[in-house]
Structures are given as C-alpha cells and as structure tokens.
Amino acid sequence: MFDGLIMLGGGLAHFFTPLSLFNIAWATLLGIVIGALPGLTATMGVALLVTLTYKMAPDQAILCLMCLYCGAIYGGSRTAILLAIPGTPASAATTLDGHPLALQGKAGTAMGLATTSSALGTIIGIVALALIAPLLAEAALKFGTYEFFWLALFGVIISGQLTAIDDPLKGYIAGIIGLLIAMVGMETLHAHQRFTFGIPALGGGFDLIPAMVGAFGLAEILGVMKRTAQARIVSSDDRVIPRLSDVFQYKWTTIRSGIIGTFVGIVPGVGEDVGAWASYAAAKRVSKEKHLFGKGSQEGLIAAETGNSAVIPGAMIPTLTLALPGSAAAAVLIAAMFIHGIRPGPLLMTENPEFLYQIVAILLFSTIAMLVFGLTLTRPLLTVLSVPRERLMAVVYVLCVVGSFAITQRMFDVYVMLGFGIAGFILREMKYPMAPLVLGIILGDLLDLNLRRGLLLTNGDPSPFFTRPISAVICIIIVLTILMSIPAVSTRVRSILNRGRTGASAKS
Amino acid sequence: MTTESSIPDDDATQPAMVRADLLAGLFFIIVGLAVFYGAWTMDRLEMRRIHPLTVPGLVPGMLSLALVICGSILAFRSIRTPATGGWQQLGGAVFSGAAGRAVAVMVLALIYTLGLVGTLPFWAATGLFVFAFIMLFECWLAEPRRPWLTSLPWALALAVCTAAVVTWVFERAFLVRLP
Numbered sequence: 086m087f088d089g090l091i092m093l094g095g096g097l098a099h100f101f102t103p104l105s106l107f108n109i110a111w112a113t114l115l116g117i118v119i120g121a122l123p124g125l126t127a128t129m130g131v132a133l134l135v136t137l138t139y140k141m142a143p144d145q146a147i148l149c150l151m152c153l154y155c156g157a158i159y160g161g162s163r164t165a166i167l168l169a170i171p172g173t174p175a176s177a178a179t180t181l182d183g184h185p186l187a188l189q190g191k192a193g194t195a196m197g198l199a200t201t202s203s204a205l206g207t208i209i210g211i212v213a214l215a216l217i218a219p220l221l222a223e224a225a226l227k228f229g230t231y232e233f234f235w236l237a238l239f240g241v242i243i244s245g246q247l248t249a250i251d252d253p254l255k256g257y258i259a260g261i262i263g264l265l266i267a268m269v270g271m272e273t274l275h276a277h278q279r280f281t282f283g284i285p286a287l288g289g290g291f292d293l294i295p296a297m298v299g300a301f302g303l304a305e306i307l308g309v310m311k312r313t314a315q316a317r318i319v320s321s322d323d324r325v326i327p328r329l330s331d332v333f334q335y336k337w338t339t340i341r342s343g344i345i346g347t348f349v350g351i352v353p354g355v356g357e358d359v360g361a362w363a364s365y366a367a368a369k370r371v372s373k374e375k376h377l378f379g380k381g382s383q384e385g386l387i388a389a390e391t392g393n394s395a396v397i398p399g400a401m402i403p404t405l406t407l408a409l410p411g412s413a414a415a416a417v418l419i420a421a422m423f424i425h426g427i428r429p430g431p432l433l434m435t436e437n438p439e440f441l442y443q444i445v446a447i448l449l450f451s452t453i454a455m456l457v458f459g460l461t462l463t464r465p466l467l468t469v470l471s472v473p474r475e476r477l478m479a480v481v482y483v484l485c486v487v488g489s490f491a492i493t494q495r496m497f498d499v500y501v502m503l504g505f506g507i508a509g510f511i512l513r514e515m516k517y518p519m520a521p522l523v524l525g526i527i528l529g530d531l532l533d534l535n536l537r538r539g540l541l542l543t544n545g546d547p548s549p550f551f552t553r554p555i556s557a558v559i560c561i562i563i564v565l566t567i568l569m570s571i572p573a574v575s576t577r578v579r580s581i582l583n584r585g586r587t588g589a590s591a592k593s
Numbered sequence: 594m595t596t597e598s599s600i601p602d603d604d605a606t607q608p609a610m611v612r613a614d615l616l617a618g619l620f621f622i623i624v625g626l627a628v629f630y631g632a633w634t635m636d637r638l639e640m641r642r643i644h645p646l647t648v649p650g651l652v653p654g655m656l657s658l659a660l661v662i663c664g665s666i667l668a669f670r671s672i673r674t675p676a677t678g679g680w681q682q683l684g685g686a687v688f689s690g691a692a693g694r695a696v697a698v699m700v701l702a703l704i705y706t707l708g709l710v711g712t713l714p715f716w717a718a719t720g721l722f723v724f725a726f727i728m729l730f731e732c733w734l735a736e737p738r739r740p741w742l743t744s745l746p747w748a749l750a751l752a753v754c755t756a757a758v759v760t761w762v763f764e765r766a767f768l769v770r771l772p
Contacts, residue, residue: 140767254670258621258663261656265628268653275638277649280631303702311695313736475735476747478698479726480755483719486706487759491769496711499772503706507699515613533652540646 089219092439096446099439105148106450112149113454114462116156118469121164122477124309126173127157127357128413129301135294135421136488143425144443150421151444152451154414155207155397158357159455162199162390163466166192167318175357175396178365178389184319185381193323193463194331198383199390200459201332202339206391207452209343210350210398215445217351218434222406222441225431230535230542231550235559237532240409241525242563244354246570248518253570259517263525264532266291273530274537286497293420293526295489295498296505300519301413302485303506306478308513318470325463335384338368342391349392350399354524356412357393364392398448405429405441409528413520416527424492608679609686611671618668625661629654694734701726715771720756724748 100109112134119130131154138146161172166183176183179199186195228236241264245256269280270290281287342364349360368388369378378385400411408430410416422429433440489502509519543549550556568574635650637643686692701722709718727748732741763769 137767254663254667258660258667261660261663265653265656265660268656272649274647275641275643275649277636277638279635279649279653280628307695307698310698310730311691313690313694473731475727475730476751479723480751482702482705482726483723483755483759486710487763487769487771490772491763491767494770496772499706499710503702506702510695515617516610536652537647541644545644545646 089215089442092442093215093445095439096442096444097449099144099443100148100446100450105145108145108149109152109447109450109454112152113156113451114458116153116158117160117163117455117458117462117466118156119153120157120160120162120176121172121466121469122472123164123168123170123172124305124474124478125157125481126301126305127154127161127175128297128417129305130154130157131414131417131421132294132297132301133484133488135417135424136491138421139424139492143427146421146425147418147427147444148447150418151447152454154418155394155448155451156455156458157414158393158397159200159203159390159459160466162203163196164470166195166199167467167470173357175361175393176389177358178361178392179386181365181379182377182382182385182389185379186383186386187319189381191323191381192319193325194327194383195386196463197325197327197460198331198386200325200456201327202342202387202390203394203459204452204456205332205339206343206346206394207397207448207455209340209391210347210395211445211448211452213344213347214398214401214448215442218402218406218441219438221402222431222434225406226435228407228431228555229553230539231553231556232559234532234535234539234550235556235563236407236409237528237535239559239563240353240528241521241532242566243352244524245518245521246566247349247352247355247359248520249516252516255515255517256521257567257570259512259519260521260525263522263527264529265525266296266522267526267529268533273534274541286495291501291505291526292493292498293416293523294492295502296526297413297417297420297523298485298489299502299505299507300509300523302488303482303502304509304513304519306482306485307506307510309474310478318467326460331383335387338372338384338388339391341367341371342388343395346392346395347399350396350411351402353403353407353409353411354413354416354520356400356414356520357396360396360399361389361393364388364395398445401444401448405433405444406431408531410524413523416523419527608676609682611674611676612679612683614667615671618664618666618671621660621664622668625657625659625664628657629661632657694730697729697734698726701729711772716756716760719759720752723755724752727751 116127116130119125120127131150134150134153138149141149157173158175161176162179162183164170164172165176165179166187169180169184171177171180183195183199186192241260242257245260246253249256267290269287271278271288278288345364345367346360349355349363365385365388368384369375372378372384374382374384396412400415403409403411404415404419408419410419419429427437427440485502486499489498490496492498513519539550540547551560569578632650632654635648637645637648637650705718705722709721712718713721728741728744731739731744760771764771
C-alpha cells in the first residue's frame with residue numbers, strides 16, 4: 086500500500102521537470118487537435134507519433150504518446166458538439182446530446198461539461214489502474230503457457246464480439262485475418278519461416294506500426310475523402326467553464342460511467358467507442374430524465390464523455406500487466422514500448438514496478454493539461470475545425486509514408502502501409518471492425534507459441550488446456566461468448582430466461 | 594465552416610451489403626483453402642524429430658479452417674437473406690462518385706509511393722503529391738468546385754512547406770535517410 090504511494094510520488098516527481106511539462110503540454114494539445122479534426126483518430130495519431138518519438142528517452146516517448154492518446158479521445162468531443170460529426174469514433178455517443186445542446190445555444194456549456202467529464206472519467210480510471218494493475222500482475226505470474234493461449238484467443242474473440250455487436254461474425258473474421266497475418270514470418274518455436282514466399286523482408290513478419298498506420302491512417306484518409314457532404318460549425322457564445330453544481334448534479338452518472346468505461350477498457354481490444362456507448366445506454370436506462378436523451382441531455386453527454394475517457398486508464402491495465410492491448414491505440418503503445426526496450430507483461434511489476442506508477446502520473450498530468458486547454462482554448466480550437474480536409478489529408482498521407490519508412494528505413498514497410506490501408510478501407514466499408522484485426526496481429530504469436538509449447542510440454546496431450554482451473558474458466562467464457570453470438574442460441578436462451586422470470590413473478 | 598459528414602443510410606445499403614457479404618464470404622473461403630493448403634504442405638521438420646502436434650503449420654491450418662467456416666456461414670447467410678436489387682445497388686455503390694473519389698486518392702497514393710518516391714528526390718516527390726492532391730480535390734472533385742485561382746496559391750504554399758518541413762525534420766532532426 087505505502088510502497089504504491091511512494092512509487093506514485095516518485096512517478097509524479099519524475100515528470101515534474103520543465104522538459105516533461107513541456108512535452109505534456111504540446112503532446113496533449115496535439116492530441117486535442119488530432120481528435121478534433123474529423124478523419125484523424127487517436128490510434129492514427131499515436132501510430133504517427135511513434136516515429137517522431139523513437140529517438141527520445143523511453144520515459145519521455147511514452148509520456149508524449151500517452152498524452153496524445155488522452156488528448157485525442159477528449160478532442161473528438163469538440164467536433165461532436167459543434168459539427169455533429171464525431172472527431173474520433175469514441176465521440177459518436179457524445180454527438181447525440183452534445184450537438185442538440187449546441188443547437189439550443191449551449192455549445193459552451195456542452196464543451197465545458199465534456200471537458201470536466203473527460204477529466205473525471207480519466208481520474209476514476211486512474212484510481213482503478215493504480216489499484217487493480219498490481220493485483221492483476223501478481224495474479225498473472227501464476228499464468229502458464231496454457232492460460233496465455235486461452236487469454237490470446239479470448240482477447241480476439243471478445244474484441245470481435247464487442248466491436249461488431251450487430252454482426253459478431255464479421256468481428257471474428259477480422260480477428261482470424263489478424264491472427265493469420267501474424268503467422269507470416271519466422272515462428273519462434275522451431276525458427277521456421279512461414280508464408281514468406283522467398284521474400285527476405287517477410288522473414289520478420291509484418292511490423293505493427295506500418296500496418297497500423299495503414300489500417301488507421303490511409304484507410305481513414307480514403308474514408309474521409311470519399312464523402313462530399315459538408316457540415317456547418319455551430320457558433321459558441323455562452324460560458325465554457327461549467328458551474329460546480331452542473332458538474333456534480335450528475336455525480337452518480339459520472340461514477341457509474343467511469344466504472345463502466347474502466348471495465349470496458351480492461352476487456353482486451355474493446356475501445357473507447359464501446360465504453361461511451363455502454364455508459365450512455367446505462368445512464369439512459371436509469372435516468373429520471375430519459376425523455377431528454379438524444380434531445381440535449383446534459384446527463385447523456387456526461388455519461389458518454391466520462392465513459393470514453395475512463396477507457397484509457399482501464400485499457401492500460403491489461404496492456405501493462407498481460408501485454409494484451411485494451412484498445413487499438415494501446416496496441417500501438419505496446420509496439421512503442423518494445424521499441425523503447427520496455428517489456429509489458431506479468432513481469433513488469435517485478436522488473437520495472439515504477440513504470441506502472443509513471444503511467445499513472447502521466448495520465449494525471451495529461452488530465453490536468455486537458456482540463457486547462459479544454460476550458461481555455463475554445464476559439465483557437467474552433468479555427469482548427471475550419472481547416473479544409475483536402476489540404477489536411479494530403480499532408481497526413483505524406484506523414485503516413487514517412488512514418489512507416491522512418492523506423493526501419495525500408496520501402497517494404499511503406500508498401501505494407503499501402504496494402505493495409507487499401508485492404509483496411511475495403512473491410513471498413515463492409516463493416517468489418519479494425520480492432521480485432523489489430524489484436525490478432527499482436528496476439529497471433531502469443532497464441533501460436535503457447536498452444537504448441539503447451540502441446541510440446543505434455544507430449545501432445547491437450548488435457549491441461551481444459552483441466553487447469555484458470556484455463557477451464559477462460560475456455561468456458563470463450564465457448565459461451567461464441568454460442569451467445571449465434572442468433573438461434575441467444576434467442577432461445579433469452580426466451581428461457583424470460584419464461585423463468587414470468588413464472589417466478591406469477592408465483593409471487 | 595466545412596468538414597465532411599453524411600452518415601451512410603444503413604437501410605438503403607442493406608441489399609448491397611448482403612450481396613457484398615456473399616462475395617466476401619466466397620473470397621474468405623478461397624483464401625482459407627489456400628492457406629490450409631500452404632499449412633498442410635508446410636515443412637513438418639521430421640528431420641529434427643519434433644512432435645507432430647508442434648509442426649509450424651498447425652496454427653495456420655486451424656485458423657484457415659476457422660476462416661473457411663466463417664466465410665461459409667457469411668456466404669450461406671447472404672444467399673438465404675432476401676436482397677431485392679442488391680446486385681444493382683452494389684454495382685451502383687462500386688461505380689458511384691464516392692467510390693471514384695476513393696479511387697482517385699488510391700491512384701494518387703500509388704503514383705506517389707510506388708512511382709515518385711525513389712525516382713525523384715523525396716522533397717520534389719512530396720511537393721508534387723501535395724500540390725496535385727489539393728488541386729484535384731478542390732478544383733475538380735469538390736462539390737461545389739473551388740475556382741482554381743483560389744486553390745492554386747494554397748496548393749503551392751502547402752506543397753513547398755510540407756516538402757521542406759518534412760524533409761528537414763526527418764533528415765536533419767531524426768537523421769533518417771529518406772528514400
């Protein structure tokens with residue numbers, strides 16, 4: 086307990102230097118701008134910034150990436166409120182009540198509440214990160230090769246299920262494609278090259294950063310540029326800094342949304358958008374002002390913004406303790422950590438325990454920066470929204486090319502970016518989610534290695550995969566998740582449950 | 594001010610999506626079978642006497658079967674779902690103005706990445722790409738189109754600035770040998 090507090094103090098002191106504060110300021114501001122610009126997402130921003138930070142000291146590089154991530158998730162709310170277009174997918178739920186509030190002449194109030202809610206959501210998530218991550222890391226030390234196989238499979242399945250709620254089949258297909266992509270290159274058990282077709286550059290497989298820059302950068306550019314319709318910015322003249330009574334009027338909604346967002350963040354590969362929607366739906370279900378939702382409800386706006394921001398620290402819990410990314414942007418952060426020699430996973434708390442508290446400190450500092458910029462820079466951020474996309478996207482594509490090239494200085498990575506960009510665009514147009522695909526690329530090696538290593542250890546006997554307690558539990562969850570995604574099964578289960586409830590109420 | 598919007602109408606695109614799912618399902622079945630063949634014929638390293646259940650092709654083979662199953666379900670579901678006028682809608686979507694704009698971006702990106710970068714100095718290739726991109730999308734493919742005299746100074750200025758700043762930052766500050 087006290088060790089944790091001392092290390093948190095150490096983390097805060099570590100970044101309380103002029104250089105770190107400067108990095109926090111520009112990275113958070115850049116994140117807000119990226120998030121506010123439609124077509125630029127948090128994942129894309131983090132992936133592009135990896136290139137610009139790889140010459141920095143590891144702590145400063147992770148600081149910049151984390152601050153940009155937080156800023157971008159918050160920045161999307163500006164566009165959602167003023168233009169009715171989510172700046173990032175995470176702000177889609179914000180649009181529902183943020184824009185109607187702006188149309189009622191309360192754009193400033195909406196922006197202020199979005200800012201404070203984002204800050205409070207991040208703080209709830211930070212508390213959970215500081216409390217849960219050390220416990221999970223300790224529990225993860227008991228995980229063996231069998232458990233890690235199931236965890237990798239669980240990550241892909243649950244991500245496929247939750248990021249494509251309307252059609253989980255497409256989420257599963259995206260996950261399988263990601264896992265298959267990870268099979269390319271040298272496998273680690275017998276050092277055999279798979280699916281390289283004699284191309285030396287494929288020997289190391291596909292690098293994650295160029296793949297992510299393509300899937301989240303070029304694909305996004307194609308998606309934005311294909312549209313022609315235009316939207317109008319709603320002007321903002323009212324007070325931006327909210328009254329304390331406005332902020333605390335919905336304190337239970339804030340706490341509930343923060344907890345939901347954090348939990349969604351802990352689930353591997355399920356991003357901020359799901360956090361926002363889940364919090365919004367929960368708030369609507371229990372609200373006394375249900376009729377206002379979708380028409381300019383402050384409670385709805387608070388739920389959505391608290392929910393999406395709480396996902397960020399929540400996502401860092403599995404990212405740091407299990408090396409399972411909690412969101413797509415966290416996947417890029419894992420890649421960046423490896424580039425900088427930081428190994429996330431169960432051994433993190435043994436090898437580098439202060440790093441976890443440095444992440445907590447970074448999130449706290451970036452929350453403060455977000456609060457300051459969000460409440461003060463209303464006018465300059467409005468100017469940012471007026472940048473024509475035709476001019477912006479040309480520059481962004483150049484950054485995608487240079488960003489893919491710069492890390493290993495191979496043109497092959499640029500071709501990978503191009504391929505993933507075009508394939509990612511086509512898949513997105515057909516409603517395939519990108520998060521399971523990315524998770525599959527990251528977890529493919531873990532899944533492959535642990536399955537075969539487990540079979541090697543038992544001389545081909547698969548029973549420990551099903552008989553060890555943790556393995557069995559994860560296996561059952563996976564089977565239930567897949568079964569419940571089959572419409573015939575889920576309908577049948579729901580009807581049985583409803584019948585049971587009706588029977589019970591009739592008896593009483 | 595302006596930015597994009599227009600959220601696609603899901604109901605309107607439903608029949609087209611059903612037909613697109615059929616094509617995608619067939620594609621995934623073919624890919625899955627090809628990967629399975631690759632995994633089945635992959636070296637089983639008998640010379641090294643490894644356990645047969647740890648062969649390198651095991652996981653790719655299992656994944657390819659999963660892809661074939663999912664692709665089959667997708668295709669089967671699509672065949673069973675009524676989608677009147679689906680093929681026409683899908684054709685319309687593929688040859689629509691929106692698809693044309695996406696193809697225009699792809700063509701520009703391919704010309705820049707595969708043709709110009711490496712052939713011309715990086716700054717020149719970048720400047721040309723940015724200039725062409727802005728002019729094409731502001732003066733020809735925009736709705737409403739902008740007068741080219743308004744766009745020209747912006748396109749020129751941004752092309753020069755992007756080429757100079759990106760080249761300088763990466764070559765001088767990050768010591769990257771640009772292609």
